[in-house]
Amino acid sequence: MKWAIQLVSWASTVIIARLLTPSDYGLMGMAAVYLGLVALVNEFGLTAAILRGRDLDDSQIAQIGGFGIGLGTTFCLISVGAAIPIAHFYGEPAVRLIVTILSLNFIFSSASVLPRSLLARDLDFKRLAWIDGATNIVQMSCTIVLAFLGLRYMALVFGSLVGRLAGAILANIARPHRVAIPRHFRSISESMLVGWHVVVGRVSWYTYQNADFAIVGRVLGKVVLGAYTIGWEIATLPVERVSALVGQVTPGVFSSVQADRPALRRYYLGVVEGLAFITFPGAVGISLTAPLLVPVLLGDKWAAAVLPLQLLAFYAGLRSIDTVTPQVLIYTGHSRQSMWYTVLAAIVLPILFLCGTRWGAAGVAFVWILAYPLVVSPIYRLVFRILDLSPRAYFRTLWPAASGTALMAAAVLAVGHLLPGGLDVRARLVTEVTVGVATYALVMLTFHRERILAAIAPLRGAKKR
Numbered sequence: 001m002k003w004a005i006q007l008v009s010w011a012s013t014v015i016i017a018r019l020l021t022p023s024d025y026g027l028m029g030m031a032a033v034y035l036g037l038v039a040l041v042n043e044f045g046l047t048a049a050i051l052r053g054r055d056l057d058d059s060q061i062a063q064i065g066g067f068g069i070g071l072g073t074t075f076c077l078i079s080v081g082a083a084i085p086i087a088h089f090y091g092e093p094a095v096r097l098i099v100t101i102l103s104l105n106f107i108f109s110s111a112s113v114l115p116r117s118l119l120a121r122d123l124d125f126k127r128l129a130w131i132d133g134a135t136n137i138v139q140m141s142c143t144i145v146l147a148f149l150g151l152r153y154m155a156l157v158f159g160s161l162v163g164r165l166a167g168a169i170l171a172n173i174a175r176p177h178r179v180a181i182p183r184h185f186r187s188i189s190e191s192m193l194v195g196w197h198v199v200v201g202r203v204s205w206y207t208y209q210n211a212d213f214a215i216v217g218r219v220l221g222k223v224v225l226g227a228y229t230i231g232w233e234i235a236t237l238p239v240e241r242v243s244a245l246v247g248q249v250t251p252g253v254f255s256s257v258q259a260d261r262p263a264l265r266r267y268y269l270g271v272v273e274g275l276a277f278i279t280f281p282g283a284v285g286i287s288l289t290a291p292l293l294v295p296v297l298l299g300d301k302w303a304a305a306v307l308p309l310q311l312l313a314f315y316a317g318l319r320s321i322d323t324v325t326p327q328v329l330i331y332t333g334h335s336r337q338s339m340w341y342t343v344l345a346a347i348v349l350p351i352l353f354l355c356g357t358r359w360g361a362a363g364v365a366f367v368w369i370l371a372y373p374l375v376v377s378p379i380y381r382l383v384f385r386i387l388d389l390s391p392r393a394y395f396r397t398l399w400p401a402a403s404g405t406a407l408m409a410a411a412v413l414a415v416g417h418l419l420p421g422g423l424d425v426r427a428r429l430v431t432e433v434t435v436g437v438a439t440y441a442l443v444m445l446t447f448h449r450e451r452i453l454a455a456i457a458p459l460r461g462a463k464k465r
Helices: 002-019 022-043 047-050 058-090 096-104 103-121 125-148 151-173 183-222 222-256 261-297 301-319 325-330 335-387 391-418 425-447 449-465
Strands: none
Touching: 002 125, 002 151, 002 222, 022 096, 022 103, 022 151, 022 183, 022 222, 047 058, 047 103, 047 222, 058 096, 058 103, 058 151, 058 183, 096 103, 096 151, 103 125, 103 151, 103 222, 125 151, 125 222, 151 449, 183 222, 183 325, 183 335, 222 261, 222 301, 222 325, 222 335, 261 391, 261 425, 261 449, 301 335, 325 335, 325 425, 335 391, 391 425, 425 449
């Protein structure tokens, strides 16, 4: 069901992009920088706190749930007041209305944190999948209908609002639990400390993850931001969605084996290798076919998104295998170190993005490729030490996917060079994609069949647990 939702989501993104304009996406992107940041604070790392604290009793869980709803209401009110200065910062009055309406999402989200956390702790991923699937269907359907009706950027606004409300209702139906006003903070202080580390880390991550949008919008304008945004969405959508699917499972699994380091190492490597098998060829394939993919899917008006898309796709491939690494730190008692590493990245990367604007949106995208691996390297050193894992063993895990992707890229480039210049752009795209998929599959089945089976085995073991 989850994979079906991904396909529907990708198709809906194309439909909506054809109905809307770069300016519409640019306005939504301006508001999303602030709203997404507050959304991370709004959750306050309570999911990680509940997952790690498997000995919490019913009273403590109820107080954590009440604390979360109180935060959501508070941030909703703060955001309504912040809408005016945010709109003034961008010089776009429409941003004020967007921020004001979407502030309600903080209340809806806070109401779903507790039931979703309990479902993840119970490893009840089937219900979580159904909730996410229904939520996405509601959001996508609402957005498409409103876009057809000509509501422009407001279609994105109301689609998000309706989807979030539906998700909160479904989560509480699936896993009801009472909430209570937190009167005994001492009993939940340890969970709150873990939550604080997680939320500071997430805010720092969000700061550097979205600083490029804020800087591009401020320095280069909404039209360039719109092209950069759609390039980002196409580049990261496939790999991020795959990583997000796995990322919903790994916290519960990692927390359940946090005291068994050999098992944790085995699960970690299995997940990383499985992600690489899927995301490496997808990211490189998107990058190579971007000059054909953009005009076919979105039309010639999005031509400015091609170069940022090509660069960001390479970054997305690297980022896809990094998503589970900080979780190892959190569920092995190193949440403080994870927090400080991420704070450092939030200081360094925005400065580099600002420098990159001298070369336009492509310059900002190129910063991700050069700087991101250097920034996250301290986190990997600590994780390798915790898991007693050597860099050589880690990169050996990635070799099958990396080598297969390299051969796939060579085949696609060769075919693109040999095809006649007058061939229709759609035919060229289909041919290159077909050759890429066939080459990668052939390499994997011929040279790495055993590694594919080994990568799947830990995931099967997690399901049995």
